[in-house]
Amino acid sequence: MTPAARSTQPTPQHAPELRAAARHLGRRRFLTVTGAAAALAFAVDLPAAGAASAAELDAARITEDPFTLGVASGDPLPTSVLLWTRLAPAPYQPDSGLPQQRVTVQWELAHDAGFRRIARRGSTTAHPEFHHAVHVEVGGLAPDRVYYYRFRTGTWVSGTGRTRTAPAPGARVSGLTLAAVSCQAYHDGYFTAYGHLAEDDVDVVFHLGDYLYEYAVNSVGGARNYTDRTLPDLFNHETVTLEDYRLRYALYKSDPDLIAAHAAHPFVVTWDDHETENNYADDVPENSVPPEEFLLRRASAYRAYWENQPLRRPQLPDGPDMRLYRRLQWGRLAQFDILDTRQYRSDQAYGDGSHVPGPESEDPSRTMTGATQERWLIDGWRRSKALWNVVPQQVTFSQRKLDLNEVAKVSMDAWDGYPASRDRVLAGARSAGVDNLMVLTGDVHVGYAFDIKDDFDDPSSRTLGTEIVATSIASGKDGAERPSTWETYTRANPHLKFFDGRRGYATVALGQHAARADFKTVSAVTTPGAPITTAASFVTEVGDQGLKPA
Template structure:
């Protein structure tokens, strides 16, 4: 997020958007950028066909597992395992020829791999930048497993993952972490090193896994003295090669690698995985819509390639269904949202502005009609004790001034108040009693009570919102940022405001949830210790945050 950013629309932008909506996104893309779109679309391995020559893995002379391993989206009977072969990660081809590589994988009950559960092979296709996604099925529910990959004589580090409890299992507890916003140039990913040692069942990444901005040769505030980054990182990501290289840079970080190896991740994006503050097919800057959709297609494809995501999330051109549902027995239902791909354009040119009629326009949406219906239908069918919504941008009202009216962020749910009202009314209609929204984006930690009427402190509390601070974005930060008095005074439902870097853990139980905000003292120097800045509980059937 860049709070001060404003879009600068072309005077012809409304007409172009109308044309795009009229003829449909895929047809629009194909009709206006036919050559580029076609070249992009056909660069896929064909099912059952050897799409490239095969490289003998024994000829790989350098460690190909420089970007680590990961797992994600655990299910009751299956796990998703990921790796990427890149002996030379800061090189466009990763140090491998455009040939297929056979990769062996193993899943075991123990980290010494003496009790193997499953083993097999997968193909690392050059068309997918030699990434590997392995879906291992027919596993016992609610179990911990260890996994690793082999290519030739090289063996990856060992990862730890798990299956979730059976859908109807009566589960007593669950502990998860939430993270967001990790700008490489703003500092070290120290919080990830601590998270790797934390005892959590799963990690939710709420967006801004990478940033599209240029990275200079010394990596910004990381203050490396032992390395110089190639100049190829020193420009904004635009095409597929750019995005792939940027993931290589981020995933080479040892703390991020450790966290991925230690815990399964459930990921969703925000804006910077593609471009700052984009909205659906509308870019931040004045470029033709067809040009932006080609950029979006490249960003989405690189995202899927480099994240532990399953086959249903594989993109088709500039479209990718990232919203999905995860259940943890009868204890919790997680509805993971995508608030970027389908949203209406930000009101009043984006940025921070006074409220006006546009933000209450019922035709405007944060989620798109289909995703909104999916969420509300899922709530009506939910039998879970806790209903948790991992998503991207600030959900609760956040007044930015002590004046009346006060400015609001047009990029957050405050800029889409009619859309937020439909979500809250849907939760009430579905009888959702224990609602928790997980948020990233803003580079600070907030804890909110979600009010039925945010302007009336006495109105019903419908749930809680837990905002995870950034891993590194915003650099070191402060316990009390300069706006602390203003924000806490203007928003009585705001129970915490902390500006340090870190992550948050949540323990869900049958009677209450405990929330711990964990922060580090610095990210511009490595190795900072971690501490618990604040802790809260919210009780089943009695929503609202209370100090623990």
């Protein structure tokens, strides 16, 4: 995106008015903006859930399996789990094959996969206003327990999901294994890594952004090159309206490997840019479109995101705004501060690409997180009693020089484009006495392992923590073990300990004395069924941060 492309963006004094308008998209005064914006407004002008106008559908009349998108759970708490599904007998149709009527759905949570020992059961309503999505917050559970769950409506029973609660606050926990995943462009290949992750022994999965991509998917699924099916033309354009985003989630969530991974493990999700639009920053879109039109698009994207993810009620969006940053605890072993580095950031300096640092990028007022989220993060560290403080977020945090020049180019979309913001965060970690800091990152379609340095330009400076960058699930197609930039990046960044360009995911085992990171890769995603291997493993010790080969 060039700077000129941003010249039509809203002035600060007008931004609150546009946000307020996007919260009331059906009002006549807002439908006067442009034809395209009006179409978007109609798409997201929804009544409140459970409106009296929505009659109830007799579930016995549902003649096709409504659980085509699987089941999921998320955000485990010590005494509560969040269960998700969405009813979609015809997922590739705009109405998902259901009328605009509410549907009663029963749910069960059990101690065993055979559902002989039921822990909780109940019923809820799938509302047409939320595209028949179901979010059930089940409370009153025992901490640190595995549970199994399923849904039922009419004669149909969903597949079985496996989830768990977090340990009790203050509990001394010996270990936790997490997986970090990101960037799953459907059109770039199969989600083979998810099939392997479904069989992996992890406690929780952190999705670090780009759950879907807004780009067109053609009739053969892009690089998947289907020969046994033809995708509808309604996927072969960029997502803009609420209907577009809902359909794109249906396409992604119907993937069997993704269904398997969600059923096997609870997910903790956060977004990056492609869930809405490439490289947007706060209310600034990628291209030169009217600001009111982009906020309408953002409201559509955020609404569809909540509908299709295992998120709790506090994350329900309010028009174009959604509180996604949040904190989870795992006893006294780990605190997870999940960030949103997209919704509140300053516009990228010098456009969105690579550039040498300069006055614009080094402006101390620039922020990646926004002031409120930054204070929330640092205050949370000050109160933390956890051994490990882990920050799941989106874009590369550590310095990453892109060439060997004396003043090297860096990415303006990553934390390198916001160095003052990064400095404030690291200063906050130091002042809070955070000894075992780990940042989890996605976005760049490669696996990296970084030491986070007190001074990135001085390799001998103190190591403040570690950064584990999970490669993509599919984005970038097959990739290569050593990308063309491998030698340059490893020479330019001595704190970079690992760099691999294949697809896959990372696991991190947090323990009382050390953490172990394993980078797992598949050989190909443009053809299905590739095996998975561990490309490299590293450890970092409690009280002595720094990555060493395992």
